[in-house]
Amino acid sequence: MDLEIDGNAALVTASSSGLGRASAKALARDGVNVVLNGRDEERLADARAEVEAVAEGEVVVQPGDLTEADDIEAMVERTVDEFGGLDHLVTSAGGPPSGSFLDTDDEDWQQAYELLVMSVVRLAREAHPHLAAGEETGTIVNITSRSVKEAIDDLVLSNSVRMGVIGLEKTLSKEFAPDIRANAVLPGPHETSRIQDLVEAAVERGEYDSYEEGLDEWAGNPLERIGDPMELGNTVAFLSSPKSGFINGTAITIDGGTTGANL
Ligand SMILES: NC(=O)c1ccc[n+]([C@@H]2O[C@H](COP(=O)([O-])OP(=O)(O)OC[C@H]3O[C@@H](n4cnc5c(N)ncnc54)[C@H](OP(=O)(O)O)[C@@H]3O)[C@@H](O)[C@H]2O)c1
Known part of the structure; x- marks a missing residue:
């Protein structure tokens, strides 16, 4: 299926590894020019080589820390400078540490909030004018976790803090419409x-x-x-494309059926 996103521009955060990298790879394979991000430059260079091997468009790396507002501003600016605009924002991040409630202190909670929620807040704010300026509908896809559907043992931070991302995504799907669609994907175990x-x-x-x-x-x-990370990456590319044009404000679980919830 031609996703009709050839020549578009995407920023994929936390894409030097894992699900972010797979999402960048899927977009790049379909002709999107992508900016990759992560903190470790060596890991970013590896990711760039892997993504370039399948890319139809350009692949650029922008090192930066998602807990730093200035770094986030620079990621969006770099995308627009390199590619003349920004059509697709895909947000991933590192995961919060595992642990039970009683093992988790205030600093853990604050760090998890900065990494998982405030990064998406700042990215959406910076990206908004560019996503809204394109001829076609801009897209946001937030990579979170199936833990928002069903609390997972020993992952109190993931179970709790990520709910803020879902509330934000749903809000953006209304406030930013019709110029921009916002959706989330909820991964279960991927290798x-x-x-x-x-x-x-x-x-x-x-x-x-x-x-x-x-x-x-x-x-x-x-x-x-x-799960194979590309199975999630392919869904992110679909959600970024006009082929999913009437999907807005939803959260799609990608977990092989792990989650017991009916909806
Ligand atoms: N894999 C799964 O099965 C699964 C399931 C449910 C939910 N999730 C969630 O999905 C997200 C991605 O997971 P993953 O499996 O792709 O993890 P991963 O393979 O460990 O990759 C994490 C990525 O995040 C980057 N990163 C971490 N902290 C960062 C920061 N402060 N600023 C910028 N980049 C940062 C890492 O690069 P640097 O360290 O170099 O910065 C790396 O590129 C996480 O939130 C995870 O909890 C994953």
Whole structure:
């Protein structure tokens, strides 16, 4: 299917790894010029090489920390300077640390809020005039977690703080319409370094005897496998394209059927 996004411009945050990288790859494969972001320059260079290998358009890297307002401003500015505009914003971020409520202090809560919520607030504010200025509808896709549908054990920060992103996404889908559509994707387990870190932490806490046992448990879903990050990336590209033009203000779970909620 031709997504009809060839030649457009996208900023994909936290895209030097994992789900952000897969989303950038899917957009770039369909001809979108993309700006990649992350903090570690070596990891960004690797990501650029991987994305360029499939890209039909240009791939640019913009190092920056999503908890720094100035860095966010620079990411949006760089996209517009390089490509003459900004059509698609895809927000990902690092994940908050795992842990129970009683293990989590005020600083943990504040850091999680800055990383997960304030980054999206600032990105949406900076990107808004550019997303609204294009001839076609601009798009925002927020990558969050299935934890907004069903609280996950030992992930109190993810379960709680990410709800703010969903409230924001829904609000933007109304306030920014009809110039811009806003949607979210809610990943379940996909094989990225984030999942490796969480499983390793659970092994250290003594919840599993081995990494393999932990991964099997995390991948427990009706499809009996862990997700390929490109399966999420392909959905992000679709949500960014006019082929999904009437989808606005929704949150799509991509978890192989892990989540028990009916809706
Ligand atoms: N993978 C899954 O199965 C899964 C499931 C549910 C939810 N999620 C959520 O989806 C999001 C992405 O996860 P992932 O699996 O793609 O993780 P990942 O593979 O660990 O990648 C995280 C990315 O975020 C970047 N990053 C972290 N902190 C940053 C900061 N302050 N500023 C800029 N970039 C930053 C990292 O690069 P640098 O470290 O170099 O900055 C990296 O590119 C996370 O919020 C995660 O919790 C993932």
